[in-house]
Amino acid sequence: MSSQTVNTVVDDAAFAISSRLLSCLVTESLLRAFYVPFGRGDRATGILVILATTSLSEQPVINRALQSRDIFAIVPLRNTPVLFNVEGDKHGRSVRLVDPLDMFPEIYELSQNSNSSRNDDLSRMVKEILTPPHWDLGPVELAKMDHPSHLWRKFVKDMVVQDASIEAEILSSFHWQLASFKNPPACPTLSSAAIDWEQSLVAGHPTHPMHRARMIPLSLSDYDWYNPVIRFARVPRSRLDIEGPFDVMSRALAQKAAQRAGKMLSIDDTSVVVPIHEVQITNIIAKFQGVDILPPDISIRARGQASIRTVVMSELPGMALKLSVGVKISSSLRTISHFTANFGPRFSSEIVPKLVVDHEILSVEREPASAVYGGVDPEIAKHFTAIFRETYRPAHGECIIVCAALLEVGHKGVSAGVSAVEHLFHLDTFEKRVKFLERYICLACKALLPPLIHNGVAFEAHAQNVLARFDIESGNLLGFVVRDLGGLRIHPGTLAKSTGIDFDFLPGHCVVTSTMEEAYPKFYHTLIHNHLQRLIRLLGMHYNGCGWEILRRHLNAIIPADHELRRVWMDPGSETVSGKCLMRMRLQGLYRDMVFSPFPNMILYRPSNLGMDCEMPGEEN
Numbered sequence: 206m207s208s209q210t211v212n213t214v215v216d217d218a219a220f221a222i223s224s225r226l227l228s229c230l231v232t233e234s235l236l237r238a239f240y241v242p243f244g245r246g247d248r249a250t251g252i253l254v255i256l257a258t259t260s261l262s263e264q265p266v267i268n269r270a271l272q273s274r275d276i277f278a279i280v281p282l283r284n285t286p287v288l289f290n291v292e293g294d295k296h297g298r299s300v301r302l303v304d305p306l307d308m309f310p311e312i313y314e315l316s317q318n319s320n321s322s323r324n325d326d327l328s329r330m331v332k333e334i335l336t337p338p339h340w341d342l343g344p345v346e347l348a349k350m351d352h353p354s355h356l357w358r359k360f361v362k363d364m365v366v367q368d369a370s371i372e373a374e375i376l377s378s379f380h381w382q383l384a385s386f387k388n389p390p391a392c393p394t395l396s397s398a399a400i401d402w403e404q405s406l407v408a409g410h411p412t413h414p415m416h417r418a419r420m421i422p423l424s425l426s427d428y429d430w431y432n433p434v435i436r437f438a439r440v441p442r443s444r445l446d447i448e449g450p451f452d453v454m455s456r457a458l459a460q461k462a463a464q465r466a467g468k469m470l471s472i473d474d475t476s477v478v479v480p481i482h483e484v485q486i487t488n489i490i491a492k493f494q495g496v497d498i499l500p501p502d503i504s505i506r507a508r509g510q511a512s513i514r515t516v517v518m519s520e521l522p523g524m525a526l527k528l529s530v531g532v533k534i535s536s537s538l539r540t541i542s543h544f545t546a547n548f549g550p551r552f553s554s555e556i557v558p559k560l561v562v563d564h565e566i567l568s569v570e571r572e573p574a575s576a577v578y579g580g581v582d583p584e585i586a587k588h589f590t591a592i593f594r595e596t597y598r599p600a601h602g603e604c605i606i607v608c609a610a611l612l613e614v615g616h617k618g619v620s621a622g623v624s625a626v627e628h629l630f631h632l633d634t635f636e637k638r639v640k641f642l643e644r645y646i647c648l649a650c651k652a653l654l655p656p657l658i659h660n661g662v663a664f665e666a667h668a669q670n671v672l673a674r675f676d677i678e679s680g681n682l683l684g685f686v687v688r689d690l691g692g693l694r695i696h697p698g699t700l701a702k703s704t705g706i707d708f709d710f711l712p713g714h715c716v717v718t719s720t721m722e723e724a725y726p727k728f729y730h731t732l733i734h735n736h737l738q739r740l741i742r743l744l745g746m747h748y749n750g751c752g753w754e755i756l757r758r759h760l761n762a763i764i765p766a767d768h769e770l771r772r773v774w775m776d777p778g779s780e781t782v783s784g785k786c787l788m789r790m791r792l793q794g795l796y797r798d799m800v801f802s803p804f805p806n807m808i809l810y811r812p813s814n815l816g817m818d819c820e821m822p823g824e825e826n
Contacts, residue, residue, distance in 0.1 A: 216310065218383035222353040222375060223312055224305035226414040227278065229788040230360065231255060232302045233802060236277060239297030240286055241334055249281035249309055252331060253300065258363045266294045270341040273315040277359065279347065281309040281327060284748045285812075287805045290780065295339040301805040305412065306742050312356070316348035353379055353414070371791060374415040374536055381417040382408065392616035392625050395677045399596075399605040400517055403510040404431050405625075407615040409669075411739045413535055413787050420533035431509045433516060434483040435526070437462065439476050439497040440578070446543065448550035449574030452477045454524075454593050459503065461520045466502040479576055480591055482514070482528040492585055493578055511607055511669050512689075514539045517596065525570075527592040527689075536791050541590035544714045545691040546577040549592055552690055552708070559704040561659040566684035567652035571595045597672065597686040604675045605686070609668035612739045624743040630680050638744040643755055644682050645673075646737065650759040652685045653732060658768055661699025661721055663728035665692035668736045692716075692731075694724040725773055726783035726801050734784065738807055750812040757808060774808050782806045 230236045231253075237260050242251035255277040260267065287302035313327070328347045335342055350356060353375050385407055393401045410416035421428065437459045442452070456470075459478040463470035472478050478499070481489060489496055507516035507526070514530040529540040549572030557569050571594070578589040599605050611626040619628045632638045653671075656662040664670070664687045672686040693716045701707045710717050718724045733756075741752030757775070764771045773779055784804025793800065 214386045215383060216351070218379055218386050219352050220308075220310040220312070221305075221382050221386075221408055222379050222414055222417075223350070223356050224308050224310075225410075225412055225416060226353055226356055226375070226788075227253075227255065227280065227308075227312070228303055228305050228412050229414060229786075231300055232412075232784070232804065233786040233789050235788060236360070237261065238300040238303065240282070240288060240300050241297040242285070243330060243334065249327075250284050251282055252327075252334075253278075253280040253282050253286065253303055253308070254297065254335070255280070258360065267296060270338055271296060272340075273317075273342045273345045276315055276342075278350065278356070279313045279315070279331065281311055282307050283309060287807070287810065302807075304738075304742065312350045313347040314350055314359075315342065315345040317343075317345055318348065370420075374418045374420060374533070374791075377420055378415045378418040378535075381419050385417065386615065389615050389617045392619050392628055393606075393610070395604045395629065395675060395680065397604070399599075399607070399672070400508050400510070402606045402610045404508070405610045405613065405616065406511055407613045409511075409609070410535060411612070411735055415536045415791070418533065418535050428484065430513050433507055433509055435462075435480050435505045435507050435516065435518065435528075436483050436486060436501065437499040437503055438479050438481050438489065439472065439499060440479050441495050442475055442477050444493075444495055444578060444580065445477055445479070445576045446547070446579040447477070447574075447576045448547060449554075449593075451574035451576045451591075451593065454574050455480055455576070455591070458505070458518075458521055459499070462503045462505045465505075466500075468500075468503060470499075470503065477576065479589075480526055480528065481589075482516075482530050485529060485531055485588065488531045488588055493581070493589055496589075511609055512539075514541075515594070515689075523596055523598055525594045525596050527594055529588050529590045531588050536787075540587035541577070541592065541691070542587045543577045543579075543583050543590070544711055544716075546575040546590050546592060547711055548714065548716065549594075549690045550575050552693075555706055556662075556700070556704060556708060559660075559706065560662060561655040561703070563651060563655070566648050568597050568684070568686045570597060570686060570688040572690055594688065597674075599674065602677050603683065604677045606673050606675065607669060608671045608673050608685075608736065611673065612668055612736075612743060614743070626740070626743065632744065635745070638746065639751065639755075641682075642740065642744050642746060642752055645740065646752075646755050647759050648682060648684055649732070649737065650756075650763050653687065654760075654763050657724065657728055658764060658770060659699075660703045661696035661718075661724060663694040663724040665689060665727065665731050666736060667731035668739065670731070671736065692727070694718050694727040696721045696724050721769060722773060725770065726785065727799070729774070729782050730785040733807060734804070747810075748812060750810065753807065753810045760808065774806065777809070779806050780809065782808075 231238045237256045239254045240251055241254055257275055257277045260275055284307060286300050286307050289299045289301050331347060354372055357372050357375050389407050390405045393405055455478050456472055458480060460470055486498055505518050505520055507518045509516050513534060515525050515527040517525050532539055553571035553573060557571055572592050575592040578586050597605060614622060614624045616625060630641060632641055653664055653666050666687060670687060670689045674683040676683055695716050696718050699721055737756060741747050746752030760775060781803035783801035786800045786802050789800045
């Protein structure tokens with residue numbers, strides 16, 4: 206790799222982190238921002254001017270001239286971001302949501318150092334539009350900001366942020382993103398195995414700044430997370446809280462490992478053998494009593510799914526294994542709570558069969574069994590948990606692809622800027638993209654909305670938890686599979702009324718909502734904000750509004766006229782929804798407790814501010 210190529214890859218990795226960080230800071234209203242369009246045609250339509258933290262204490266409409274010290278960053282944009290539906294003040298239009306895909310890969314600050322790395326053309330254009338009396342920048346130039354840590358330090362300089370680990374997570378995210386960009390995976394095909402798609406992610410989460418972070422000990426700095434070794438521990442039965450036939454399933458798996466090692470495994474009825482991730486061994490020995498770690502040759506090589514802590518093994522056909530991994534990945538410690546261990550198997554057997562689901566287009570991967578170390582502080586217990594999860598078995602001629610992989614850009618051998626979904630299905634015309642998106646949204650709504658509408662069950666339908674089923678020969682989308690029951694939101698009253706079952710939730714379980722409306726934000730965030738929005742943008746149907754028009758049509762068809770979800774999402778007055786704030790949560794040190802603030806309701810997005818209309822194939826202007 207040439208030095209120029211290396212520098213480009215470094216810049217790309219830095220921008221991947223920085224753009225996500227700026228997106229969160231603006232969209233979560235941690236910083237104010239204006240969109241200022243250029244007066245003439247250029248590769249950028251305008252600039253995003255992000256104000257410094259000091260502006261947050263000022264009035265909603267700033268009447269004074271803004272100076273260079275008031276500006277946090279300037280970013281050239283590919284097109285207009287999502288704006289407030291009010292006339293802009295004298296400084297520009299206020300920005301409600303900006304997506305990393307809106308941005309050109311250049312982030313600048315104002316500098317008085319004329320020798321700074323700068324863009325002279327952009328500097329000239331900025332000086333032409335940010336002029337007195339509304340702007341008073343003085344003799345400054347645009348200096349490029351090359352590293353996300355510089356952005357972060359600039360953000361926290363005037364704020365009280367005690368958690369120094371946030372910058373470490375940002376740096377870790379940059380490190381692992383750089384590694385991925387240096388050696389990107391090839392794009393699988395419709396004939397590839399599901400696990401190959403799981404391991405084909407290039408960047409991952411579309412908006413989380415710590416999307417690639419792996420806060421691991423130095424000894425694990427080059428650990429192969431996609432090919433871990435699964436070890437086993439013998440635990441007194443009395444120390445475990447077990448749901449389902451966990452002991453039978455885990456013993457059978459351990460017996461296969463022992464047989465391969467040429468050993469006999471003797472487990473009496475007073476003990477249970479529990480599979481554990483090899484990186485957890487030290488943690489388990491230190492935290493738990495009565496645990497006997499079996500010899501290292503009684504082990505199985507596994508393949509990690511996109512989430513890393515869930516693995517599959519040829520010795521465990523039709524099943525995946527979700528294990529606690531005491532490592533912080535994308536800002537969250539990847540353990541498994543006793544709530545999740547208790548909930549999954551019971552919900553799978555009691556409730557999943559009774560959900561309002563079209564089984565032709567949606568399958569739910571059930572969790573038949575689990576075990577968690579009991580009788581200790583839940584914050585300790587979560588480090589020693591294992592869950593067996595069914596894996597969808599495709600029919601002959603069917604391909605299974607984790608949806609997150611379809612939304613990736615940057616695979617080896619794929620043209621620059623072309624997403625996996627466009628490449629795989631040859632979506633090289635507007636008509637092809639519309640046809641694909643139409644079917645995708647139609648089936649996604651029919652598959653995932655009925656449990657929410659009728660049962661009060663909101664699946665965590667982000668692209669990593671949803672698998673798409675395709676016909677290998679034709680490439681037609683057949684339906685979806687949803688997995689991971691730990692992040693649901695459920696209104697117990699609606700669930701009981703619709704299923705006839707008064708399901709028993711552990712006290713304090715975060716999946717429980719007091720009203721139906723409290724279940725909507727998690728579903729909107731996962732399905733609409735992060736999943737469908739990304740697909741709509743990648744297929745070039747955001748700025749023209751076509752993708753959102755398709756979504757509105759299918760939501761209108763499936764949401765009953767008298768259901769409150771229609772009011773929350775579809776009413777013309779519902780300009781905002783409760784949006785999940787990733788950075789606000791991280792600043793407050795939260796993971797399971799959600800932080801929401803008003804986000805623009807993208808379901809109602811129309812590009813009226815652009816003077817653009819959605820022209821569907823076959824329609825006239």
